[in-house]
Amino acid sequence: MSHDDHHAVVIPAPGPEFVPHTVAHHFSTPVQEFQAGKLGFWLFLATEILLFGGLFAAYFYFHELFPETFRVGGEQLDWRLGALNTSVLLLSSWTMAMGVRSAQTSQKSKTMIYLFLTVLGAAGFMVIKFIEYKAKNEHGLICFGHLFDGYDMASGQVSWFKDYDGVMAGVPHGHMFFSIYLTMTAIHGLHVIIGAIAIIYVMRGTAMGRYHAGYYLPVDLVGLYWHLVDLIWIFLFPLLYLVP
Amino acid sequence: MTTNTPAVDVQTPPTAPPRENYLNCSKGFKSWALTLDHKRIGLMYLIGVSIAFLSGGMFALLVRLHLWEPEGMLFTNIEYNQIFTLHGAFMVFLFVIPAIPGSLGNIVMPLMVGAKDVALPKLNLLSFYLWLIGAVLAVLAIVLGGFDTGWTFYAPYSLYTDRAVVTIGMAIFILGFSSIFTGLNFIVTVHKLRAPGITWFRMPLFVWAIYATAILQVLATPVLGITVLLVAFERLYNIGIFDPRLGGDPVLFEHFFWFYSHPAVYIMVLPAFGIISELVSVHSRKPLFGYKLIAFSSIAIAIISFLVWGHHMFTSGQSTYALFAFSFLTFFVAIPTAIKEFSWVATVWKGSVALNSPMLYTLAFLIIFAIGGLTGVILGALNVDLHLHDTYFVVAHFHYVMMGSIALAFFAGLHHWWPKMFGVMYNEFQAKIACALIFVGFNATFLPQFVMGSRGMPRRYATYVPEYAPYHQASTIGAMILGTGVAMMVIYLIASLLIRKKAKENQWGGVTLDWIAPTPPPHLNFDHEPKVVHEVYDYSTLDYDSMQRDCN
Ligand code: HEM
Ligand SMILES: [Cu+2]
Numbered sequence: 001m002s003h004d005d006h007h008a009v010v011i012p013a014p015g016p017e018f019v020p021h022t023v024a025h026h027f028s029t030p031v032q033e034f035q036a037g038k039l040g041f042w043l044f045l046a047t048e049i050l051l052f053g054g055l056f057a058a059y060f061y062f063h064e065l066f067p068e069t070f071r072v073g074g075e076q077l078d079w080r081l082g083a084l085n086t087s088v089l090l091l092s093s094w095t096m097a098m099g100v101r102s103a104q105t106s107q108k109s110k111t112m113i114y115l116f117l118t119v120l121g122a123a124g125f126m127v128i129k130f131i132e133y134k135a136k137n138e139h140g141l142i143c144f145g146h147l148f149d150g151y152d153m154a155s156g157q158v159s160w161f162k163d164y165d166g167v168m169a170g171v172p173h174g175h176m177f178f179s180i181y182l183t184m185t186a187i188h189g190l191h192v193i194i195g196a197i198a199i200i201y202v203m204r205g206t207a208m209g210r211y212h213a214g215y216y217l218p219v220d221l222v223g224l225y226w227h228l229v230d231l232i233w234i235f236l237f238p239l240l241y242l243v244p
Numbered sequence: 245m246t247t248n249t250p251a252v253d254v255q256t257p258p259t260a261p262p263r264e265n266y267l268n269c270s271k272g273f274k275s276w277a278l279t280l281d282h283k284r285i286g287l288m289y290l291i292g293v294s295i296a297f298l299s300g301g302m303f304a305l306l307v308r309l310h311l312w313e314p315e316g317m318l319f320t321n322i323e324y325n326q327i328f329t330l331h332g333a334f335m336v337f338l339f340v341i342p343a344i345p346g347s348l349g350n351i352v353m354p355l356m357v358g359a360k361d362v363a364l365p366k367l368n369l370l371s372f373y374l375w376l377i378g379a380v381l382a383v384l385a386i387v388l389g390g391f392d393t394g395w396t397f398y399a400p401y402s403l404y405t406d407r408a409v410v411t412i413g414m415a416i417f418i419l420g421f422s423s424i425f426t427g428l429n430f431i432v433t434v435h436k437l438r439a440p441g442i443t444w445f446r447m448p449l450f451v452w453a454i455y456a457t458a459i460l461q462v463l464a465t466p467v468l469g470i471t472v473l474l475v476a477f478e479r480l481y482n483i484g485i486f487d488p489r490l491g492g493d494p495v496l497f498e499h500f501f502w503f504y505s506h507p508a509v510y511i512m513v514l515p516a517f518g519i520i521s522e523l524v525s526v527h528s529r530k531p532l533f534g535y536k537l538i539a540f541s542s543i544a545i546a547i548i549s550f551l552v553w554g555h556h557m558f559t560s561g562q563s564t565y566a567l568f569a570f571s572f573l574t575f576f577v578a579i580p581t582a583i584k585e586f587s588w589v590a591t592v593w594k595g596s597v598a599l600n601s602p603m604l605y606t607l608a609f610l611i612i613f614a615i616g617g618l619t620g621v622i623l624g625a626l627n628v629d630l631h632l633h634d635t636y637f638v639v640a641h642f643h644y645v646m647m648g649s650i651a652l653a654f655f656a657g658l659h660h661w662w663p664k665m666f667g668v669m670y671n672e673f674q675a676k677i678a679c680a681l682i683f684v685g686f687n688a689t690f691l692p693q694f695v696m697g698s699r700g701m702p703r704r705y706a707t708y709v710p711e712y713a714p715y716h717q718a719s720t721i722g723a724m725i726l727g728t729g730v731a732m733m734v735i736y737l738i739a740s741l742l743i744r745k746k747a748k749e750n751q752w753g754g755v756t757l758d759w760i761a762p763t764p765p766p767h768l769n770f771d772h773e774p775k776v777v778h779e780v781y782d783y784s785t786l787d788y789d790s791m792q793r794d795c796n
Contacts, residue, residue: 025768026361026437036363036436043428047466054470054500058485061496147481151489158482158490173491179483183474 011214014106019208021215034217041221045228048191052232055184059239062180066172073177074241076141076167078132082241085128086233092121093230096199096223103219106212111219115203118226122196129189140164141178181240188236191229198222263796265667265764280365281767285372286350287665290658292375293347294734296338297651301730303331308689308723314710324706325392326407332395333412337419338379340646341508344515345426345461346375348657349454351665353430355758355765356448358439358774363432371425378419385411394704396505399486399497403478410479413472420469423511427461430454439757441776448756448780449525449538453518456542460507460514460549468504471497495560502553510549513645514542516653517584520609523656524588526754527603528595531781534587541580548577558629567626574624581617585610601675602752605656608683609649616644619694634704637697640690648686655682655733662737663747667764667795670740674732681729688722749793755786763795 009023011030027033063070099114136142140162149159161175168174202219205211211219262268266283276284307328310318319327354362362368385391388408393401402409434455438447447455475497477483484490486497517538525532532538554562554570562570588610597603619641623629632638663669696715701708708716750759761770778785 024365026359026363026365028773032436036432039435040364040367040428040432043431043462047424047428047462050463050466051470054467054474057500058474058496061493062485062491065493066491151482151487156489158484160481173484175482176484176491179481180485183477183483 013209014212014214017108017209018106018212019210021210030215037217037221041224045224048228049232052184052187055180055187056235056239059180059184062176063243066176069168069171069173069177070243072168072171073174073181074243076136076139077181077241078135079241081128081132082237085125086237088121088124088128089230089233092118092125093227095121096226100216100219100223103206103211103216104213108206108209108212111206111211112203115199115206115219119196119199119203122192122199125192126189129185136178139167141168142182184236184240188229188232191232195222195226195229198225263762264766265762265796266767267666267764269767278369280361280369282354282362282365282368283351283665283765283769285368286347286352288372289342289346289350289375290348292372292379293339293343296334296379297343298730298734300331300334300339301727303327303334305723305727307331308720310706311708311716312720314708314713314716316707319706321706322392325394325704326390328704329392329394330386330390333391333416334382335646336395336508336512337416338375338382340512340650341423342375342419342426343654344519344650344657345423345430345454345457346372348519348654348661349426349430349457349515352657352661352758353451353454354433354437355761355769356451356756357434357437357442358757358770358776359433359437360768360770362429363437364429367425367429371422371429374418374422374425378415378422381411381415381418384408385415396501397472397475397497398501399475399478399492399494400488402475403487410476413476416472417469417476420465420472423461424465424469427458427465430458431462434458439774439776441774442757445536445539446776446780447539448758449521449532449535449542450515450518452539452542453514453521456546457511457514457518459543459546460511464504464507464511464550467500468508471500471504474500495557498557498560499553502556503550506553506556507546507549509642509645510545512650514545516609516650517542519653519657519660520588520606521584522754522756523602523606523660524591524595525781526660526752527598527600527606528592529598529753529783530591530595531779531783532587533590533593534583535780537583538587541583544580545577548573548580552577555624555629558626559633571624571626575621578617578621578624585614585617598752600752601670601672601679602656602660604676604679605652605659608679609652609656612644612648612652612683612686616641616649619644632697634702635697636693636701636703639703640693640697643690643693648690652682652686655679658737660752661758662740663751663795664758664763664765666741667747668740668744669747669751670736674736678729678732678736681725681732685722685724685726685729689719689726690722692716692718692722746794749790749795750787753783753786753791755781755783 008025009028009030011021011023013020023030023033027036095114095117099111099118102110102114133142133144137144143160143162146159152159158175161178163169163174199222202211202222205218266281276288279285306318307324310316310324310327316324350362350368354360385408388411389406391407391409391412392405393407393409397409397413434447434451474483474485478486482490485492486494488494521532521538552570552573554566555574558567558570592607592610619637623632623638623641659670659675692715696712699712701712701715747763749763751763752759757774757776760774
């Protein structure tokens with residue numbers, strides 16, 4: 001059987017510290033491979049947005065039903081910590097963009113540094129998030145120790161909502177704001193962690209010299225993912241901390 | 245006989261060694277479990293969804309047996325709830341949604357566009373394993389106490405029942421991502437991997453259908469994902485948005501659920517439309533009547549289907565304006581659907597129709613889908629639906645589309661591409677008998693359900709008043725006939741793999757690239773990159789020699 005049109009296309013390495021890239025067998029050109037990866041990833045990002053879309057829909061629906069709950073609940077969040085986290089993420093989006101740029105221009109050590117800084121940003125974000133959760137725990141607004149204890153018939157409240165300081169007293173369904181806050185920020189936090197893992201993965205590839213001007217698709221895609229994580233936070237921050 | 249005869253058996257004519265194809269090019273468990281070949285992945289899907297279909301079918305037969313007597317024959321009421329839920333959930337999530345894209349879509353679509361594989365082969369394998377994990381979790385959920393909410397998981401019952409709702413929820417979440425990744429992969433494949441000469445309007449209609457399906461898979465399924473997640477959160481830590489005790493709104497669940505699940509009915513049916521479009525053309529040996537109409541109607545359906553979910557909630561207390569809008573849009577979505585039906589019938593009309601088994605299944609589809617689609621329009625009428633909602637009329641409607649149309653189209657496609665996939669032919673005579681049994685059995689099962697539904701028999705009840713007994717019994721007998729037909733089909737198809745009667749190189753005389761590729765196709769699908777210079781379904785280009793030749 002003739003295989004003459006099945007031979008693989010190889011993109012040469014721009015220097016000794018890089019390795020060449022072999023285009024996957026079912027693509028005819030590197031451009032085709034690049035575009036396929038990009039299109040696929042954009043579609044994936046669309047599904048992520050839709051996934052969060054369900055949560056946003058729930059947010060708006062209940063904001064409409066119980067405005068008081070969202071107003072008083074929102075006041076319990078520390079907008080300064082939220083703003084700090086927003087800046088951390090924005091900064092990390094910039095380092096990520098610089099990392100992608102450095103990969104595109106075959107600057108290996110620069111790529112490493114920028115990617116590393118981005119991971120630091122992710123870690124910083126999670127630490128601040130942890131501090132916030134801890135405060136909610138202390139005030140009994142989200143008792144993490146009782147998270148799965150269920151509905152308390154006697155008080156007509158969920159077990160994880162104790163409100164030690166009585167800040168939500170008299171507000172209808174006070175726990176609702178915090179359950180939406182917790183769910184949205186936790187799912188977002190999960191995305192931050194996944195993003196950080198993905199960045200560490202492309203750092204490994206960068207160290208091995210896999211990404212350079214001829215082939216940087218994975219760095220590019222992880223970058224897109226990171227910007228999405230950032231973008232979702234840009235919506236979450238005002239909705240949870242400021243709008244109420 | 246002398247002692248020094250050379251060790252050659254002169255009686256046997258020298259046979260050429262079988263040509264290398266995707267089935268025999270590598271061997272061993274790993275070469276399948278880790279394969280990136282879309283055809284092997286498609287076959288694994290085929291086995292998986294078939295097992296799911298047969299299990300779902302067993303549950304269905306149990307339901308029907310139970311309903312033989314007004315008081316119920318086999319189960320307690322609680323057990324009955326579990327059995328019909330298992331039937332619905334297995335059929336919808338493990339069979340109807342993944343079946344055609346996962347198996348035939350995977351195997352045939354890349355061939356049709358002249359690609360060597362799908363665009364993202366590793367993601368394709370991941371999709372399959374996600375399906376498998378979802379299936380395992382679904383079985384685990386049965387072990388952990390089952391689930392009794394119906395396939396729709398309506399809140400608040402799904403929040404309070406003590407069954408394994410979280411486990412089955414996770415199964416559905418993961419199956420959703422399997423479906424999303426398949427769709428994503430197919431969109432990229434259609435956009436980026438078409439061979440030279442395959443313009444958008446030279447794509448076979450099966451590709452168009454799979455493409456429109458893929459858009460729905462990508463855009464609708466995440467909403468199902470978040471919905472089942474929220475139900476799980478509700479059960480785990482009382483997030484409160486669906487739970488009325490906590491200020492939540494169960495009707496919000498219905499909106500979320502149907503925002504996915506109505507488009508999902510088109511995720512299920514569009515691939516079936518695609519198969520029928522191919523088959524009416526090939527087996528009537530005529531170009532499709534209204535090719536562009538069919539292609540665009542797929543896209544129109546994909547778009548409009550996002551706007552009709554409220555027709556599942558006519559009785560849930562929506563505003564009057566919403567009711568009118570949803571009713572109107574429901575009538576509207578029927579238009580592109582009807583365009584297809586007319587185009588197919590016009591294609592068959594005066595064609596040289598070959599009444600082989602794939603075509604018989606196709607004709608059965610055309611009849612059944614006309615009934616299934618039209619009863620949908622009846623349900624879309626507000627005042628009529630108030631009476632018919634949650635009765636057996638609805639059950640009959642969606643079985644006419646899901647079982648009678650989609651499953652039958654799947655069978656049609658299976659018979660059509662079977663010789664392509666395996667290089668062997670099944671017994672045509674047996675296939676025709678089975679098709680007849682399935683057609684008769686199907687109608688006997690579900691026609692009585694229209695009647696009893698319109699007379700008020702509610703769905704999902706374990707017992708009923710004796711007046712309905714004749715309808716239920718007719719339905720149960722029909723189900724047995726249907727089951728016999730399906731069992732027969734399974735047997736002769738498997739037998740064909742053992743008997744190995746060679747198929748023709750181009751068994752039905754198709755002209756799309758899937759028939760131009762060698763039979764069975766080699767690992768990389770084509771010996772040379774195909775170049776297409778003629779219009780799709782142009783039967784004047786048919787290579788008659790290859791039609792006659794046995795495949796390698
Ligand atoms: C084409 C394939 C179709 C499929 C797979 C399908 C599937 C279904 C399913 C599964 C249900 C019931 C869901 C449940 O409550 O468990 C349903 C109900 C309904 N279908 Fe279809 N359907 C199809 C076509 C149509 C069409 C063409 C129309 C109208 C234009 C339509 C209108 C309706 C309406 C109005 C209901 C709601 C009835 C009620 O619950 O009161 N369907 N369909
Ligand atoms: Cu619908």
